[in-house]
Amino acid sequence: MSRSAIIDAIRRNKPAAPAPLPGIPVFANDGADMLETFIATAETGGSQVIRISDSRDIGTALSIRFPDAGIIASPLLFIDTHINLEAVQNPAELEQVDIAVIRGGPGVAENGAIWISEADCMHRVLPFICQHLFVLLDPAGIVQNMHQAYERIRIEKQGFGVFIAGPSKTADIEQSLVTGAQAARSLTIFLTAFSDSK
């Protein structure tokens, strides 16, 4: 009832002149050093970026970054964890997670964001509810800008997907920037080639 009334009203009222849908250029320039740009923008956005040459060293890198790590959760098999994510029924149980380690990509050089899909986290809420988030990103998966990122992914492939560009933030109190609003307090990006960690 409302549906047809709304559609009819739109049909009656919409502009008659055709307005063609423009094509969207990619705006990429070949010479740019995407890795350096990515690191710089991610750090400006409040992320920590750590390069790791062998992904088997991730456990060590984790314990250096957070010596009193607390409860670690990860769907990645090569990470030592304290929680069996597959056994978790109610996502609210994940409130106790201190550190979550997941894989992501592509990364976006212009804004330091990383695409993370449902398949990367097992539980959709994991990258948000944990206190500290660690994302493994393959440097080969860094693109220059959002146009290229959307070319690489299919947003509807998973039921949920998100670009994350830093720790949870707010400036709602007198414009002072505070990290750790409702979701993860920090974001650490491990730059490491994936192929050897599968």
Add this chain to the structure above:
Amino acid sequence: MMEHAQKASRFIENESRTDWHDASLWFIRTKRDRVAHNIPEWEQLRELASQIKDNVLANLDAYLEQFEAQALKNGVKVHWAADAEAHNRIVHDILAGHGVRRLVKSKSMLTEECHLNEYLSRQGIEVVDTDLGERIIQLREEPPSHIVMPAIHLKKEEIGELFYEKLHTEKGATDPAYLTEAARRHLREKFVGADAAITGVNFAVAETGGVVVCTNEGNADMGVHLAPLQIHCMGIEKIIPRAADLGVFTRLLARSATGQPVTIYTSHYHRPGPGREMHIVIVDNGRSAQLGRPDFRNSLKCIRCGACMNTCPVYRRSGGHSYGYTIPGPIGSILTPGIDLKKYGDLPFASSLCGSCSDVCPVRIDIHQQLYRWRQVVVKEGGLPLVKRLVLNGAAWMLSRPAVYGFFGKLMRKAMRRLPRRFLYNRFNEWGKGRELPEPPRQSFNEWHKQNRSRS
């Protein structure tokens, strides 16, 4: 009528606070300029965004149908609401069907516009706004004063006092990090205990049937992924045709809004999680009528970035609450007259027509030109206050009669020097309020011209 002017004059009574408000917003405007100038194709992106939205408006019916079909295929339930009342009823029906008692909500100007919170509270449902700024104003029981930074009008001392009362923080505490941490703990309890989550929608992609929500705090996702039921409320104009269009809009939105290169979280929801439900409510509430006004339909291209507010010299010095509507500032002033010309007819006049809003708008809405056009509609409909109307009618009569004009000119040049102030500055002189009249010249241009020509 003239509500804005009255509220604004109360706002500026506190001069140092007005300056502080002005400077806070101008700071955000300068941040926006810095990040925008880093993108060589910035102007091209604005033009693309504008063209995409033109295409959306010209094909909105078809895109909505496509969006609905895709969403249904994804296992999403889609609802249509002709107005605010229908929207509130639909949302309540969904919640009641699931026995929801506790609801968390992320920022949504649409649900503000529909007064959903009040409606649901009356039905006994607890509604918690989870964006920090929105939670602050909800606890203060006042409306947002800005669409991106709802509590931009408040000082940290006021927020500290509020949190001391409501969240039992330490008396006198004003440190933003401490207060944010207190809110984090409070809100995490609410997230974990919620039966349902509602979000607004930044973009709805026709091609894929999914919705995109942008936040910095991660509050939309905390709500949606913890609660078994998710509802997304969107105006019909939120549609974009393709996933690729998100590249354009995500590059523009945060840069225009807060000067960040992108929001921290850009979340794409397409299907409910296993064993869960996802609903989308599509709302008209006057938008299709605005689409039928050729002079004003461009206002529907708005992506709610707030840049026009941050740059507006009137908004910055009068505050969001002076506009008396959920969406204040320049964009609010072109949306509201279409909703209620009598009630909001003064808002198109709350502008210097400097055009700064149109210069920063990421979708290139001709905001200041629409303000100017609304003024003509208001005058035609007899919406000017009596005094201004009489004076302008008098002026029109006089200006079309050169002899009368010459006579009164001579008279006033003398009179203005001699008359006491109260004859010149009183309630019949709308233009003398808060301004000084110019010093009257000794002679008119006509007299000067005659004199100088006869000399040569």
